[in-house]
Every structure is written in C-alpha cells, then in structure tokens.
Amino acid sequence: MFYFKKNLLLIGLSIFIIVTIVWYNLPKITPYYTQLTKARISMNIDLQPDSQKKSRFVGSHKCKECHKEEHHDWQNSLHSKMIQDIQKNPNAVIADFTKLPKDADFTLAEAIYTVGSKFKQRYMIPATINGKDDFRLGNYQWNQQTNKWQNFKPYKYWYKDSYPHDNKNFPTSNTCDGCHFTGYMSTGERVEPSISCESCHGPGSAHSKDPESAIFKASLSDPIRTNEVCLQCHMRNRDKRIETKKMTAKKIWMSAKDYPHGYEAGRPLIDYKLPAPFTFGQETKEFWANGAAKKNRTQGNEYVHNTMYKHGITCINCHDPHKLTNTAQKPQGNTACMKCHTFGSLIGPHQNSLEEHTHHKEDSKGSQCIECHMPKTAKHTGKSPLTVRSHLFSFTYPAQTKAYKMPPETNACYACHKNKTLDTLQKNLKDWGMLEWGKLKPLL
Ligand code: HEC
Numbered sequence: 235m236f237y238f239k240k241n242l243l244l245i246g247l248s249i250f251i252i253v254t255i256v257w258y259n260l261p262k263i264t265p266y267y268t269q270l271t272k273a274r275i276s277m278n279i280d281l282q283p284d285s286q287k288k289s290r291f292v293g294s295h296k297c298k299e300c301h302k303e304e305h306h307d308w309q310n311s312l313h314s315k316m317i318q319d320i321q322k323n324p325n326a327v328i329a330d331f332t333k334l335p336k337d338a339d340f341t342l343a344e345a346i347y348t349v350g351s352k353f354k355q356r357y358m359i360p361a362t363i364n365g366k367d368d369f370r371l372g373n374y375q376w377n378q379q380t381n382k383w384q385n386f387k388p389y390k391y392w393y394k395d396s397y398p399h400d401n402k403n404f405p406t407s408n409t410c411d412g413c414h415f416t417g418y419m420s421t422g423e424r425v426e427p428s429i430s431c432e433s434c435h436g437p438g439s440a441h442s443k444d445p446e447s448a449i450f451k452a453s454l455s456d457p458i459r460t461n462e463v464c465l466q467c468h469m470r471n472r473d474k475r476i477e478t479k480k481m482t483a484k485k486i487w488m489s490a491k492d493y494p495h496g497y498e499a500g501r502p503l504i505d506y507k508l509p510a511p512f513t514f515g516q517e518t519k520e521f522w523a524n525g526a527a528k529k530n531r532t533q534g535n536e537y538v539h540n541t542m543y544k545h546g547i548t549c550i551n552c553h554d555p556h557k558l559t560n561t562a563q564k565p566q567g568n569t570a571c572m573k574c575h576t577f578g579s580l581i582g583p584h585q586n587s588l589e590e591h592t593h594h595k596e597d598s599k600g601s602q603c604i605e606c607h608m609p610k611t612a613k614h615t616g617k618s619p620l621t622v623r624s625h626l627f628s629f630t631y632p633a634q635t636k637a638y639k640m641p642p643e644t645n646a647c648y649a650c651h652k653n654k655t656l657d658t659l660q661k662n663l664k665d666w667g668m669l670e671w672g673k674l675k676p677l678l
C-alpha cells in the first residue's frame with residue numbers, strides 16, 4: 235500500500251518538475267498568445283455596448299466614486315493636464331510672461347486655458363468667430379525645450395485653405411478641441427477639459443447609474459480594434475469629407491475638422507477618420523520617405539506599418555492607459571521590450587545575447603533597444619530639438635537614411651556617433667553581419 239502511494243508521489247513530483255521546467259522555458263511571448271490569435275472582426279463593426287448608446291457624458295468626478303484607483307493613476311498622468319483652467323490653477327502657466335514679445339496679440343489676463351505643458355504651451359482666449367462663442371489661440375507659444383517664446387500660426391497646416399490666415403479669426407473648436415476636451419469630438423460640447431475617462435470608454439451615464447449596464451473597454455475587442463481608442467487622437471488625419479476627389483479644403487471653408495468628428499470610443503474609427511496620406515518613398519510635410527514621423531502626434535500613422543501592429547501587439551501592451559508609463563519621464567528601459575522578446579527566439583532578436591545583437595557593451599547606451607529601434611526623427615516645433623521617438627520600431631540603416639534624404643541626425647547610429655559618416659557606420663553594420671534585415675525590408 236505504502237509502496238503504491240510512494241510511486242504516485244514520485245510520479246506526481248516528476249510531472250510537477252517537468253511542467254515547471256517547460257513553463258520556465260516557454261518563450262516569454264506565450265502569455266500573449268490568446269491576444270495575438272484572437273479572431274479578427276471587421277473594421278466596420280460598432281463595438282459600443284447597446285446599453286451605452288443613449289448615455290450622456292457625465293465627467294470623471296462621477297467615475298471616481300467607484301473607481302478610485304483608475305482615477306488616481308489617471309489624475310497623475312499628463313492626459314488629465316492637457317487643458318488647464320488658469321483661474322483655478324494659476325501654476326499651470328509655465329511660460330515667462332514678463333518676456334512675452336511686444337507684438338503679441340494676447341495677454342495672460344485674457345487667456346482662459348493653457349494647452350499642453352511638456353514640450354510647449356499654447357493659450358486659449360475666448361472669441362466670437364463665425365457667429366459662435368469659441369476660442370482662438372495666441373500668436374505666440376512657449377517652447378519648454380528652449381525656454382523661449384516663439385511665433386505660432388495655427389492655420390499653417392493642411393487646412394490652410396479652409397481658414398483665414400489670422401489667429402484672431404481661427405477657431406479652436408474645429409481643429410483642436412475634439413482631441414483635447416472630453417466629449418467635444420462627438421457632441422460638440424466641452425464636457426470636461428483634457429482627456430478623461432469617457433474619451434476612452436465612451437459616455438457613462440447609464441453605467442454610472444447601474445454598474446451592470448455595460449461600458450466599452452478597448453481590450454475586450456480584437457487587438458487591431460483595441461488601438462483605435464488611442465488612434466482617434468494619436469494619429470494625424472484629414473477631414474473625412476475630402477476623401478472624395480471633388481471635395482477640397484477650400485470648399486469646407488471655416489468648417490474643416492482635424493479630428494474624427496462624431497467618433498466615440500467603441501464605434502468603428504474607420505467611419506470617421508481619414509488618416510494623413512502617405513506613400514512609401516515619398517516625403518511629405520508630416521513624414522520622411524520611410525514613413526517615420528517629422529512631427530509629433532504621429533504614433534498611429536507610424537505604428538500601422540509595423541509587423542507588431544499587424545500581428546496584434548497594441549499601444550496598451552507598452553503603455554498603461556491610466557498611468558501612461560513608458561515615456562521619457564517614466565521609462566521602463568529594455569524591460570519594456572524584453573517582457574515579450576527573448577534572445578535566440580522565434581520573434582527575435584535572433585542572436586543569443588544582448589551584446590551579440592547590439593555589438594555594444596551590455597551596459598552601454600548603445601545597447602538600449604529604443605536607441606536603435608525608436609530613434610528621434612521628429613520635432614515638436616520647427617525650433618525644437620529632435621525629441622519625438624519614432625513608432626515604426628524598424629531599424630533604418632545609415633544607407634537608407636542617405637537614400638531617403640533624411641537628415642543624418644535622424645539615424646540611430648549617427649545620433650550617437652556624429653564624428654563618423656553614414657558610410658562608415660553602414661560599413662560597421664556590414665562587418666557585424668547586420669544587413670540581412672535591410673535586404674528583406676528594402677523600404678524600411
Ligand atoms: C456606482 C459605481 C460606479 C460608477 C459611478 C462607475 N462605475 Fe464603472 N464599474 C463599476 C463596477 C461595480 C464595475 C464592475 C462590473 C463588472 O465587473 O461587471 C465597473 C466596471 C467598469 C469597467 C470595466 C468594464 C468591463 O467590461 O470590464 C469600466 C471600463 C468602467 N467601469 C468605467 C467607468 C467609467 C468611465 C465611469 C464614469 C463614467 C464609471 N465606470 C462609473 C461601478 C461603477
């Protein structure tokens with residue numbers, strides 16, 4: 235009897251050990267398999283729960299009653315600070331108004347809201363435009379990176395033919411507020427300043443009254459669709475109406491919209507958004523010829539080119555949607571990548587160690603994944619330093635930087651080795667046997 239039990243025990247123990255060994259040797263990507271292999275649904279399907287359809291926007295204070303943790307995380311993130319009321323919080327002003335140039339068309343006393351704080355700050359001033367109570371922008375913006383005031387002409391973008399070239403008659407409602415105020419995108423009402431709960435979860439009156447009533451959560455859908463909640467804002471676009479060839483920016487005079495007007499979290503973004511155009515090999519005002527960003531707010535335009543996007547990795551795999559971890563201020567270093575990647579694994583890097591892959595010492599800056607795979611290719615303003623990291627996640631070879639006529643500083647190798655030429659750096663890579671990818675991906 236005892237002999238039999240001992241045998242069972244041994245068998246049980248062996249199975250346990252084998253399972254543990256197998257478990258620890260599974261590729262790190264394994265826990266993501268259900269996400270990656272989730273069935274794809276059509277881009278046109280409305281994912282907003284029916285019970286949410288008649289809901290109104292209620293504001294984050296309501297959600298706070300039951301979701302303290304999410305509220306706390308969100309309040310400490312920059313999403314909650316995008317638009318700040320100067321009366322309520324005078325400290326939100328980061329500019330030195332004593333140095334505001336004499337030809338400025340606004341004063342601090344006139345400004346109601348600050349826009350931004352990290353890289354640059356702009357100011358919203360009440361104005362009646364087109365017969366409607368609206369806001370305009372001051373003709374100077376504060377550049378936080380250079381600590382200087384600099385000229386600002388908000389009408390200079392793709393919609394330059396849709397608006398007068400005059401800050402005093404250029405409204406923020408159509409070209410800014412949809413992305414910076416909660417609720418404005420679909421209702422045309424500034425329900426709450428900044429990007430709050432309902433920007434990503436949709437209107438919440440029904441759910442707040444009865445928590446059993448469903449509210450949209452992006453991660454429940456297929457991964458391609460999960461991203462849409464971020465792409466509504468983090469992707470450059472055009473007014474959907476100019477999709478048809480006959481429509482031009484001129485014809486939508488005073489009404490051109492620079493955000494997916496009518497969209498609410500869960501609805502099919504494709505019905506509302508026309509992404510900024512791009513063709514590989516052709517440089518535009520917004521993108522280099524390899525698809526890398528020249529401007530900020532392009533994460534989505536870049537990311538859709540990457541294999542990770544196509545295979546189901548989402549923005550929220552790398553960024554906690556409430557804390558917004560994984561930024562230059564809250565970095566996770568190589569851990570951000572190595573929670574899925576393993577050296578010598580199927581998804582790469584295919585070499586067996588960090589040093590074999592990067593050809594830099596393990597503790598060198600040259601062994602940081604993002605330094606090579608997310609080089610700084612873009613600026614926040616024409617006078618800002620290069621700070622915006624690319625979300626293409628590819629590697630742009632020095633020879634490609636040259637072929638695409640990109641400034642050498644946008645090349646990862648050159649950014650750290652300004653004493654070498656692009657040709658020398660290309661040769662280094664050749665000597666390391668690291669040109670395979672360039673052959674497979676001639677355009678990236
Ligand atoms: C009266 C309390 C209450 C209020 C107010 C409330 N919630 Fe909830 N919420 C809950 C409860 C309880 C759950 C868990 C329900 C469940 O697990 O089925 C929940 C779940 C959720 C979920 C997860 C849904 C899912 O499918 O997993 C989200 C997202 C959410 N709430 C967002 C919000 C937002 C945004 C607001 C404000 C507009 C809000 N909640 C207001 C109680 C509340």
Ligand code: HEC
Binds near residue numbers: 309313429430431
């Ligand atoms: C930038 C977009 C965004 C904002 C803003 C945002 N959320 Fe979320 N929230 C998400 C996403 C995406 C998820 C799904 C995360 C996941 O499954 O990993 C989520 C998940 C949740 C959940 C479910 C958590 C769980 O364990 O399933 C709750 C509850 C929630 N959010 C409440 C809130 C509240 C309350 C606010 C405002 C204080 C808020 N969210 C603001 C995007 C956002």
Ligand code: HEC
Binds near residue numbers: 317412429
């Ligand atoms: C309604 C528009 C909107 C939506 C939706 C949105 N964002 Fe943002 N996001 C912004 C704006 C505007 C800023 C700049 C905030 C600032 O500087 O105060 C920002 C900033 C960020 C930052 C940088 C924060 C920092 O500390 O530097 C990250 C990361 C980010 N968003 C990720 C996401 C992700 C991931 C999602 C989707 C889950 C998302 N955002 C959805 C508008 C949006």
Ligand code: HEC
Binds near residue numbers: 356412530
């Ligand atoms: C399609 C959505 C969208 C529109 C329209 C939009 N923005 Fe933003 N804006 C964002 C996002 C997302 C970010 C943060 C991501 C980034 O900068 O890469 C941002 C960043 C900014 C920042 C920098 C924030 C900081 O903390 O440094 C400022 C300032 C700003 N926007 C002002 C404006 C103004 C003014 C307009 C209108 C002329 C405008 N934006 C239109 C989405 C938008």
Ligand code: HEC
Binds near residue numbers: 549
């Ligand atoms: C594979 C991981 C990964 C994915 C996927 C990813 N990001 Fe990032 N993102 C990062 C890292 C890492 C950084 C911070 C780099 C640094 O330390 O400066 C970053 C930075 C950012 C920033 C801050 C930019 C700035 O200049 O401060 C924004 C905004 C952002 N990501 C938005 C997004 C959005 C939106 C998506 C989805 C379209 C996305 N990211 C997908 C890894 C990722």
Ligand code: HEC
Binds near residue numbers: 266547552573574603
């Ligand atoms: C949530 C998991 C996950 C995270 C986090 C992640 N990756 Fe990936 N990555 C993948 C998967 C899965 C693939 C494989 C795609 C395929 O099938 O080729 C991949 C592929 C890649 C590729 C090859 C892409 C191509 O175009 O062939 C690069 C480069 C890459 N990742 C870089 C990074 C970097 C840099 C980070 C950190 C900032 C990172 N990854 C974070 C899952 C992840």
Ligand code: HEC
Binds near residue numbers: 647663
């Ligand atoms: C983030 C900064 C950074 C990046 C990006 C970077 N390097 Fe380096 N590199 C260094 C540093 C620091 C050293 C000093 C030795 C070390 O840390 O291994 C170095 C050393 C080297 C060396 C050996 C010493 C020398 O100067 O000849 C070569 C060759 C080199 N890098 C080439 C490259 C190439 C090619 C790339 C692009 C694939 C690249 N580096 C990307 C920082 C960087």
Ligand code: HEC
Binds near residue numbers: 568601605663668
């Ligand atoms: C010094 C620059 C550099 C750094 C740092 C770097 N990589 Fe790479 N990576 C490359 C180059 C170059 C390629 C293309 C390789 C080729 O063509 O053979 C590449 C390719 C890849 C690929 C595609 C699959 C493969 O093996 O070819 C993945 C995945 C990847 N890198 C992930 C990472 C991760 C994760 C990190 C951080 C641990 C990282 N890389 C750090 C330069 C770098």
